Amino acid sequence: MSRMTTARALIYETLETTQEHMTAYQVFDAVKPRLPSLNMSTVYRSLEYLTHEGLISVADVGEGMPIYEAVSNTHHHLVCEGCKKILIVEHEQVKGFFEKISQEYDFTIHTNHLILFGLCEKCRRAKENQSEELPKSLHP
Amino acid sequence: MSRMTTARALIYETLETTQEHMTAYQVFDAVKPRLPSLNMSTVYRSLEYLTHEGLISVADVGEGMPIYEAVSNTHHHLVCEGCKKILIVEHEQVKGFFEKISQEYDFTIHTNHLILFGLCEKCRRAKENQSEELPKSLHP
DNA sequence: TTAGAATTTGCATATAATTGCAATTGCAGA
DNA sequence: TCTGCAATTGCAATTATATGCAAATTCTAA
Numbered sequence: 182m183s184r185m186t187t188a189r190a191l192i193y194e195t196l197e198t199t200q201e202h203m204t205a206y207q208v209f210d211a212v213k214p215r216l217p218s219l220n221m222s223t224v225y226r227s228l229e230y231l232t233h234e235g236l237i238s239v240a241d242v243g244e245g246m247p248i249y250e251a252v253s254n255t256h257h258h259l260v261c262e263g264c265k266k267i268l269i270v271e272h273e274q275v276k277g278f279f280e281k282i283s284q285e286y287d288f289t290i291h292t293n294h295l296i297l298f299g300l301c302e303k304c305r306r307a308k309e310n311q312s313e314e315l316p317k318s319l320h321p
Numbered sequence: 322m323s324r325m326t327t328a329r330a331l332i333y334e335t336l337e338t339t340q341e342h343m344t345a346y347q348v349f350d351a352v353k354p355r356l357p358s359l360n361m362s363t364v365y366r367s368l369e370y371l372t373h374e375g376l377i378s379v380a381d382v383g384e385g386m387p388i389y390e391a392v393s394n395t396h397h398h399l400v401c402e403g404c405k406k407i408l409i410v411e412h413e414q415v416k417g418f419f420e421k422i423s424q425e426y427d428f429t430i431h432t433n434h435l436i437l438f439g440l441c442e443k444c445r446r447a448k449e450n451q452s453e454e455l456p457k458s459l460h461p
Numbered sequence: 462t463t464a465g466a467a468t469t470t471g472c473a474t475a476t477a478a479t480t481g482c483a484a485t486t487g488c489a490g491a
Numbered sequence: 492t493c494t495g496c497a498a499t500t501g502c503a504a505t506t507a508t509a510t511g512c513a514a515a516t517t518c519t520a521a
Contacts, residue, residue, distance in 0.1 A: 184468060184517060205507085220471050225508060227469095241381055246507075259428050268426055278418035279437075286408055287442040288399050295435075297419075302427040324487060324498060345478085360501050365478060367499095386477075 183234075189227045191216055193251065196237055202248035238294035250294075257295040263304025270295070323374075329367045331356055333391065336377055342388040378434035390434075397435040403444025410435070 195211045196203060203211070209224045228249050231237040240258065241247045257275055259268040272293075279290050335351045336343060343351070349364045368389050371377040380398060381387045397415055399408040412433075419430050 186469065186517070188470075218471075221507090222472085222509075223470055226510095230469095259422070259426055259430075261428070262431065268428065270422065270426065274422065274425060275418075278415075282399070282410065282414065282437065283439075285414060286399055286410065288401070288408065288437075288439055289445050290399075290437050290439040291402065292437045292439065297422065297428075297430050297432045299423075299428050299430040299432065305429050326487070326499065328500075358501075361477090362479075362502080363500055370499095 183230070188212075188216060188219060188223050189230060192224065192227045193231055193236055196231075196249060196251040197253070200251070200253070202240070202250040204246045204248055206246070208249065235291070235293070240294045240296045252293055255293050258297070259301075260296060260298050261301040261304055262298055263300050263307065266301055268301070270297075323370070328352075328356060328359060328363050329370060332364065332367045333371055333376055336371075336389060337391040337393070340391070340393070342380075342390040344386045344388055346386070348389065375431070375433070380434045380436045392433055395433050398437070399441075400436060400438050401441040401444055402438055403440050403447065406441055408441070410437075 191212045192208055195208060199211070205221070205224050205228060208228065209219065209221055212224075213219050228237065228239070232239050232249070236252065237249050238252050239247050239249055255272040257270040257272065259270060261267070275295060282288065283290055331352045332348055335348060339351070345361070345364050345368060348368065349359065349361055352364075353359050368377065368379070372379050372389070376392065377389050378392050378395075379387050379389055395412040397410040397412065399410060401407070415435060422428065423430055
């Protein structure tokens with residue numbers, strides 16, 4: 182049977198109260214003062230556990246390390262590869278798609294945090310201008 | 322300026338002809354005989370480069386290492402957390418959703434390989450039965 | 462309340478992935 | 492075809508993550 186231990190509880194509480202996404206190391210730094218014996222492997226294992234329990238979500242934002250956050254208000258992210266800006270997508274916008282896939286493939290989707298990479302409007306425009314205006318020899 | 326070097330070309334060619342997804346290590350093993358000087362860091366960097374160029378796609382299947390594949394026929398994956406089975410989702414099924422998000426958020430989506438985790442029909446049913454039929458004391 | 466079984470943790474170590482830097486390679490222009 | 496410079500590679504660390512195992516902790520049932 183699985184147990185909600187001190188370490189797991191503190192880690193979850195931290196993510197829950199912060200309401201921000203954090204890397205494994207940030208979680209470690211935040212919890213360590215209250216649980217000095219805490220070890221990085223416990224952090225990794227606890228995050229994996231909490232994810233599996235559906236209490237938190239992981240997402241790999243591509244640059245750097247994966248981020249974890251409490252799943253209270255389910256949402257998703259658009260990550261701009263140009264300026265690294267992150268846009269929030271409400272689950273409402275995704276729900277229908279998930280339901281369609283679920284039905285079509287008879288598959289219950291657990292994933293609750295989507296990360297889509299691409300270009301925000303500003304960076305897209307910047308790129309278009311660049312391609313059109315620069316002389317060929319200056320292309321990157 | 323970016324260059325299509327021997328290493329990058331061989332790595333791409335391997336993924337392209339294989340038409341299978343491979344881990345970084347599998348790519349290394351496949352290319353090494355034809356390019357003995359090849360080094361793992363080159364593999365990682367080349368895979369990153371090819372991904373960025375849109376020639377291949379990465380996907381983190383959760384268990385184990387991320388997998389790479391040539392993007393010829395764009396598709397997506399459903400990964401069953403019960404039996405680890407992988408279902409293929411045609412891009413046709415996803416296209417509409419991407420377009421909607423693109424418009425709504427004025428964001429050009431580059432992501433071309435979605436991985437959704439969950440339970441296939443068989444495992445879902447197995448789990449339902451388990452919850453209903455087992456006496457409380459035998460629960461995991 | 463406590464004993465005992467089972468899960469979880471810390472530690473040490475292994476594996477995966479990333480990075481700085483010098484040497485090498487590829488390409489545009491002569 | 493050759494040259495020079497910028498991009499890429501290999502190597503040797505470094506950092507991030509995962510894992511085996513013994514010790515510690517948690518929970519159930521008596």
